[in-house]
Amino acid sequence: MDRKMANRKLIRLSQLKNKLATENLEEIDWVTFGVIVKKVTPQSANNGRTFSIWRLNDLWDLNECVSLFLFGEVHKEHWKTDQGTV
Numbered sequence: 001m002d003r004k005m006a007n008r009k010l011i012r013l014s015q016l017k018n019k020l021a022t023e024n025l026e027e028i029d030w031v032t033f034g035v036i037v038k039k040v041t042p043q044s045a046n047n048g049r050t051f052s053i054w055r056l057n058d059l060w061d062l063n064e065c066v067s068l069f070l071f072g073e074v075h076k077e078h079w080k081t082d083q084g085t086v
Contacts, residue, residue, distance in 0.1 A: 005031070014061035034066065035059055036083050042075070052079045 009030040011019050016032060019025060034056030042052050052070040070078055 012060050013056060013058035013066055014064035016066065017064070033058060033086060036081065036085050037065065039083050042079055051075050
């Protein structure tokens with residue numbers, strides 16, 4: 001993990017909104033981690049394609065979640081991922 005994180009900045013998911021407002025993250029090599037705390041049943045878009053919505057949290061601040069929308073091949077490959085997965 002130390003090798004993978006070398007020269008990268010860890011930003012907690014619960015800090016992401018604040019960091020986006022105060023820093024130019026496009027100039028930083030950064031990573032974040034999240035746990036799937038809620039999955040919405042797959043939905044159909046207006047174009048008929050199915051997508052998923054996951055709510056992610058870093059377990060640091062349970063009030064701060066990020067919604068992740070999965071479309072296309074990503075949805076097809078990952079929609080069965082279990083809640084609680086990192």
